Amino acid sequence: xxKKPDETLKQRIIDAAWDLFYENGYAETTVNDIIKKANTSxxxxxxxxxxKDDLLNSLYVIFDREYEKFYTKLDKSINAIxxxxxxxxxxxxFIDANVSFELLSELYISQLATRKQEAFLSPxxxxxxxxxxIIETGQERGEIRSDMDAFTLAQHILLLERGxxxxxxxxxxEFSLGGKGHDDFKLYTSFLGKQQENVN
Numbered sequence: 001x002x003k004k005p006d007e008t009l010k011q012r013i014i015d016a017a018w019d020l021f022y023e024n025g026y027a028e029t030t031v032n033d034i035i036k037k038a039n040t041s042x043x044x045x046x047x048x049x050x051x052k053d054d055l056l057n058s059l060y061v062i063f064d065r066e067y068e069k070f071y072t073k074l075d076k077s078i079n080a081i082x083x084x085x086x087x088x089x090x091x092x093x094f095i096d097a098n099v100s101f102e103l104l105s106e107l108y109i110s111q112l113a114t115r116k117q118e119a120f121l122s123p124x125x126x127x128x129x130x131x132x133x134i135i136e137t138g139q140e141r142g143e144i145r146s147d148m149d150a151f152t153l154a155q156h157i158l159l160l161e162r163g164x165x166x167x168x169x170x171x172x173x174e175f176s177l178g179g180k181g182h183d184d185f186k187l188y189t190s191f192l193g194k195q196q197e198n199v200n
Contacts, residue, residue, distance in 0.1 A: 010048045013038045014058045022098065026056075026106045056107045059099070064126035066094050071130050080138025081189050084131065084157065088185045093178035095165070101173030104165060123151070131157050135192075144192050153192065160188050 016038035020029040031052050035045050049055055070090045074083060095104070122128065132154040138144030144153070164181045175181065 009038075009040060009044055011061075013040060013045060013048060014055065014061055017052075017055045018059065018062060018099075018103075021103050022100065026103055053110055056110045059104075059107055060125065060127075063091060063095075066091055067127050067130055076137070080134050080141065080143045081192055083134050083138075084192070085182070085186055085189060087130070087134075088161070089178055089182045092164075092176075092181045092185075096177045101169045105169040108166060108169060128154055128158060138192075157188075160185065 013034060017029070017034045020033055020037055024033075029052070031042075031045060034052070034055075035042060038045070067087060070087060074086065076083070078086070123132075132150050135144055135150040135153050139146045139150060164177070164184050167184075168175065168177055168181060
């Protein structure tokens with residue numbers, strides 16, 4: 001029988017890697033450092049990851065974990081657009097405090113080099129499913145425009161989030177994501193509001 005995946009070990013490796021990336025920098029962290037901090041073996045590491053670069057995309061696992069933690073406690077009776085703004089601000093502050101712009105830049109550089117970004121764009125991501133759920137509820141309650149489907153609007157938000165983060169990286173983290181980054185996000189939410197019908 002084949003070896004069964006140990007999701008606890010995989011998560012431990014991811015958490016150890018990002019702790020080290022944040023403390024020492026991505027370039028200065030080795031696979032051996034990660035193995036030691038995660039208290040595993042080379043076999044355990046390479047069962048899940050072929051190389052250190054593969055861990056970069058795991059940042060979305062960490063982001064989604066934070067989204068889920070916040071959204072689970074969020075009052076769903078709040079206006080849907082306000083919910084989206086609150087989730088965005090929470091994660092912006094989380095990134096501000098826990099992920100340097102250098103680390104995020106490494107992620108985007110890796111994606112450009114390999115032309116792989118499945119994790120970010122996947123509709124199976126918790127973030128995408130959460131945003132789509134909020135939008136669908138908002139459309140049912142008449143809070144969000146219904147002339148565009150929830151899937152398309154969720155994609156727009158995903159691309160907006162990426163644009164804000166890339167701008168933060170390009171500008172060397174010179175502004176607060178929880179401040180200016182969130183304000184930039186709020187500029188888009190007026191587009192999400194229920195649209196008035198044209199009267200001829």
